[in-house]
Amino acid sequence: MAHGSQNGVSRMNCHPEYYLKDGNITFHVEGTLFRVHRHFFERESQFFIQEFAKTPQGGTSDTSAFRLDEVTAADFTKFLWVWYSPLYRRGSLTEPKEHWLTILELSTKWQFLDMQKLAIDELEKLNIEPIEKITTYDKHKIDKLLLLPAYKLLCKRTTRITDEEGEKLKVPTLLRIFEARDRARSAAEGRHLSSADADKELERILIEVFALNSHATNQQGAQSQTKSDPDPNSKPNPNGNGAANGHKPSGSGSSTQNDKQQQKDADKTKGTVCYSVY
Structure with missing residues (x-):
């Protein structure tokens, strides 16, 4: 805070x-x-x-x-x-x-x-390890569609999920991974699927098990609503699109001369000791 x-x-x-x-x-x-x-x-x-x-x-x-x-x-x-x-x-x-x-x-x-x-x-x-990626994205409520590759890697693993890994994943995630893996194996029994076809089948099952299609629809609907109903109190931003632009603040400039001046200013402050009330 x-x-x-x-x-x-x-x-x-x-x-x-x-x-x-x-x-x-x-x-x-x-x-x-x-x-x-x-x-x-x-x-x-x-x-x-x-x-x-x-x-x-x-x-x-x-x-x-x-x-x-x-x-x-x-x-x-x-x-x-x-x-x-x-x-x-x-x-x-x-x-x-x-x-x-x-x-x-x-x-x-x-x-x-x-x-x-x-x-x-x-x-x-x-290249982030699947379990770390899943737990990180879930913690910050990031779009689950981005986790599809991680889910696939877990389902394809030949080794079991360890107790420590299981504690990191939420129970609903574990159950869905197990369900998708079992369904994919059952679907492959008696069928001679190529590696590519088996991969597509696993992806289809994961999308269904994790309800990723409905998640995508909800995401698109929210974006559409935001675009069609802008905040009436919002004002145009003359400074670009935010952090993704990586711009310096207005007045600091981007010329070589200003960059050198800023570096000089920064150098002057190195090692400075400040007294502050807190």
Whole structure:
């Protein structure tokens, strides 16, 4: 939960990369101050819009920094990376699975829908073990259609699901995996199915067992409803489509000269010690 600071004096470090001279919102995370751009948080997150409304002056200075609990400074750094990383703007994404899992966790928790979609898109490119993928996607209520390949791999496994793995999966998921596997084996008995045909049959059974067709219909209906009934109070966004664009905030620019200036500003803050009230 984000909230305003409390009385008291603490000696804290400014983050070496994300304590920006032109930032206009300060966060306090694990004894570290982050000064970034409020625009991103208000543009993309209903959670932060509501939190900012509770304390209008919160975060306007180091002494009134918004304190973020239940998140580490390292994880918050990964979260901010989405907006500020030059590598991201060039489209050269080579971050490991753990990096995107952190971004997925925080974007879901704080309701950054565009950033959540970005994290899912990047996780889909990685080779994630089926049980980990199923438990992660279920935890964050991600579209089950994306889990079809993981379900198939579990059904095709020649080894049994261990007790430890079974504890990670929910009972309904386990029962459906067992049902789909048994039905696929029964369907193959007495039939000479090619590998491709057997794979298609298993996929058909999984779609039926997990009701993925109805899930897809519900997803499409929700999207259609959103498009046909826009929020009458919403305003056009002149700054693009959110986190997935990876833009810098307005005023920071993207020219080489401005990039160099920002780097100089960041260098000046490295190792800076800040005194803040919290």
